[in-house]
Amino acid sequence: MTIVDSVALRRALADRLAAGGLLRTAPWHEALCSVPRHEFLRGGFFEQVKGSAPTAWYPVVPDDGGWLERCYADESLVTQIAGTIVPADIRGEIMRVPTSSSTMPNLVVRMLEDLYVEDGNRVLEVGTGTGYSSGLLCHRLGDELVTSVEVDPEVSRRAGTALATCGYFPRLIVGDGLAGHRHHAPYDRLVATCGVLNVPYTWVEQTKPGGIILATLCGWLYSSELARLTVGGDGVAHGRFLGGQISFMLARPQLPPPFGMLPDLESGQERPARLGATVLDDWDARFVAQLAAPRAQHLALTLSDGTKHVLVDVEAGSWAVLAQDGEQWTVRQGGPVQMWDAVEDHLLRWRTDGSPALDRFEVTITPEAQRITWPTI
Template identity: 65%
Template sequence: MNDKELRVRLVERLADSGHLRTMPWREAVSAVPRHEFLRGGFFQQVDGSTPTAWAPVMPDDPRWLEGCYEDASLVTQIAGTIVPGDIRGEIMRAPTSSSTMPGLVVRMLEDLEVDDGHRVLEIGTGTGYSTALMCHRLGDDMVTSVEVDESVSTRARIALGQCGFTPNLIVGDGLAGYKDGAPYDRVIATCGLLTVPGELIEQTRPGGTILVTLCGWLYASELARLTVHEDGTASGRFLGGQISFMLARPQLPPPLGLLPDLDEGDEHPALIGADVINDWNTRFVAQLAAPGAQHVSLNRDDRTEHLFLDVDSGAWAVLWGKGGQWTARQGGPSRIWDAIEARVSRWRAAGAPPVERFQIVVNADRPSITWPGG
């Protein structure tokens, strides 16, 4: 199949899935060639590799063109600098940039609820594909996109130019927005955020919309749509769907460093086991109680232990289970697992409402997230 036929197939697939819902965005996906934004190739996960290995797929590979039009996220950069053309063979490092799956891209653009004449600020240009869709829908002059990585931004600028688009592309920290283009009617972030920076709220007109994925270091995240108010706050709700993005680079968790002495601390039976984080919604609630905690599994004393560590505060909790019973040991200036147990118990007592019923208020950079009865 050629790229036009693949685009038609992609449009049909996204419409059938319910992600592509309105004609203006359907026309944009039909018109914008995604493969032009992947001319540098992409990385494909090597089946069965442990730890995960990645192999490049370049334009001369028969798999490349069809791969560009799959409804899948495609890794385009690894370890902060490495692109597919740099590798012969495989690499075992963490992805740092990608082309988001088209279904998620168009779902978010639909959820952004833009209208003709709206000025949009995009946080995270990436390959430039979503930027191009917005340019097609709104016009180049109405789109500003900020990318922290200069090399990524340069590749996006070239691809956008090849497709005839010239939006305002900025290299910088997207968390600071771009005040010279403000006020914006809509702000959209294509990376995970721990909170909504005050700068983004300030640069959005009252009544405008901010669409972001709120995340944490336990890596449960949800898409939130917020309305900005005259008093400088923003409020709204989660839209559901368990959406995941790479965290914004300035908000990545700190290295774990030297672990605390896990044989010290207060030991007691746990009311809730560490296995609760296997459930997405429960992990999201747990993350609200311990926003600075990271989780790692350790094999010690012939058992698997689950460590929750807040590097900045030094608080930690380690849990292990046996025969359906869980034990917790905690140390540091606060009790991480006590806080998680309390928050999860309150949520369950309220009937474990879905995240779509949670209420979000952002004031002075801090999101307050509650639920009915909680």
């Protein structure tokens, strides 16, 4: 395809997002029409092998037919697997976990719009990734107002090359984004393109009073929500979830530990369960469960006597295993904390309060803690 074709493709993408109500303001529409997403995908991306279990991936590179059109599809494109592997490294298929991607444009645009950027704002981006979001920010604000932190040196290097190709030169920092970047603080806006278990207070400290933090709060049960927080003059950040079931890869320092050897699931104490494991199928309920057991991981085991649902807090050593017998669920628990007791208590209290939607929850970040609450009846 020609350069004219790529211009037409990004204009068409911008128009589709505007028609869907996601691209709401002229400056971001102009940025999306101007910044070539395909330049940030020159190294190719990984395509999921349909029907594969466990999930397998194969590389798609610029020489492949349809590559350019795919760059302007409204979808996330995996760009790195297993922490180091890029499309050029693979011939055939690979079955490992994705570790970096180019976020779907509708989510990129939604977050930029929800950040309420104004002319002259200094922005810290946590998670440079391919650099596409950084390029949009540079186009909107100017290079000197954009700082982006990336934990992976090679990912940062590739992003810097792509940005330079497009004529953008933001401040790119290699480091732990959870620490922010104090040297060029304070910032008017901070946006994280990775999921976090807790909003680091360093982000609040590095954001001006009245400034906005946009971050996706997640847990190891993998329900997550986008929060917009405003920093107060007292150093406390307040805000709410914006809704929409936003999902990002977790920040690498906050990835869950491996399961290792499972506990003896026949030990512990058994009782009838007030709630069964199917409650975790619901996104909102699973998020509430995470508030009660933020370090729990879920594993479904298919055994000769049926499927057992195991929740394990590897670090604490607490666990719960749920099994169904007809209409009745039972739970067996062990370790220092009765994990499923806490989950049931939290979920039943939420239901008593009318099961309010997540966009009604309130988030507060203080120097001591993160607090998430829902309205009561």
